[in-house]
Amino acid sequence: MRYPVGSCGWRGLVLAVPLESHHGLGTAGLGSARTFVRGVRPCKPLVHLRFPPARSGAGLNLPGGAMSFVLRCMQTSARALILSRPAVFATLLAAFGLVIASGVLAAFSTHQVAAADRRAAHAQQTLVTLNGLLATMNEAETAQRGFLLTHDDKYLAPYEAARPRYRQELAALARQFDQDLVARRGLEELTRLCDARFAEIERTVNLRREHGIAPALNVIESDEGWRVMQQVREKLTALQREELSGIAQLTATAAHQARTYELLHMALLAVAAALAGTVAWMLARRLHQLEGLIKVCAWTHRVQWEGKWIRFEEYLARRFNLQCTHGISDEAARQMREEIEKTPIDADPELKG
Known part of the structure; x- marks a missing residue:
């Protein structure tokens, strides 16, 4: 029994x-x-x-x-x-899930950093284009003064090279500001000012060729070209300031996200390691118990x-x-x-x- x-x-x-x-x-x-x-x-x-x-x-x-x-x-x-041993399996599954989550987080963090780098590179390229446009305008202005003083066509070479180049640079800025409505509005105003400045230079050059230096100097003394050029510089400076501010903000955001993702990544790995250690302890305890056979x-x-x-x-x-x-x-x-x-x-x- x-x-x-x-x-x-x-x-x-x-x-x-x-x-x-x-x-x-x-x-x-x-x-x-x-x-x-x-x-x-x-x-x-x-x-x-x-x-x-x-x-x-x-x-x-x-x-x-x-x-x-x-x-x-x-x-x-x-x-x-x-x-x-559902607890062992559940712990292993949780640890495996945390490792996967850590990998996904790392991939997402890498993607975010890459996106921030692309935006920063785009902003830097925009700054280069703005600086190039300012240099083009200064070259045209310098060529104007040299030709008016000497009546020598060789001084107009920088001006002739600057005329097509400034339009190319404005077109490049239009592409770079395609997703920025505020910047596009500022670019429209900048385009108008640049066209006005080149029109004023062309008029003074024609007056110097056809009527001598006096009519051309009258236009210069009216300060019309100077005021337009000042507005061009102010507009370019404003756009540059916005781009620099955007780069600084992108850098700060990327740094904050990187720190956050790093902490989360370390926390997930720490929890996964703790769970793995728990599983190892449980298995060791099972083996210790089985040693009593x-x-x-x-x-x-x-x-x-x-x-x-x-x-x-x-x-x-x-x-x-x-x-x-x-x-x-x-x-x-x-x-x-x-x-x-x-x-x-x-x-x-x-x-x-």
Whole structure:
């Protein structure tokens, strides 16, 4: 007769194993065996086993009919320890998810940094174009003064080169300001001023060629060209200031995002490492628990302990300080009774006395 396990779980294993029942060994069942067999009484002995968590084995065998029962119970407990590991799987999954999230965050951070770099490069190119336009306007103005003073066409070479170039630079600015409505409005005003300035230069050059220096100087003295050029410089300076401000803002934003992403990345990796360490600790604990497995001889049912094969009761006493009660099984009692009944009384000197 087998009794269920008292408790079986992570905190230890308590077995209440009836080695044998007393059925068949009652007063009527023993019959004459009571007369000849001394010390055999109907009994229902139990083996009480308690395995603390620190020294619990993952599988044990007991001799006799209790062996298979205890072995199945301990194997069930081992399966609960090893196979029932949703916490381990969940922790591994969480760590893997955090690693993936860290990778995605790193990729997103790289993408953001690359986008910020592209915007900064675009702003720098715009600054180069604005500076080039200002240099073109200054070259045209210098060529105007040289021609008016000398009436030598060689001084008009920079002016002739500046005329097509300033329109190319305005077209480049229009492309660069394509997504900036405010800058496009400022560029329209700048285009008008540049056209007016080149028109004034062309008029003074024509007056110098056709009517001499006096009419051309009258136009110069009216300060019309000077006022237009001042407005051009102011407009270019305003656009440059806006681009520089944009670059500074982009740099600050990129630096802040980089710090934020770096902290998040480190936090995710730290949590993932902590989860991985937890999994490693749990697995190490499982392995430590499995180290308690004992080796039982299939033939003699002896246990190997400290290099020696000893009886199971001795193993329990040495390792767990447990004491076992003993009884006799129904089958053994029947065999003993049959042997006693088959043995003549005259053949046993002790029984004769």
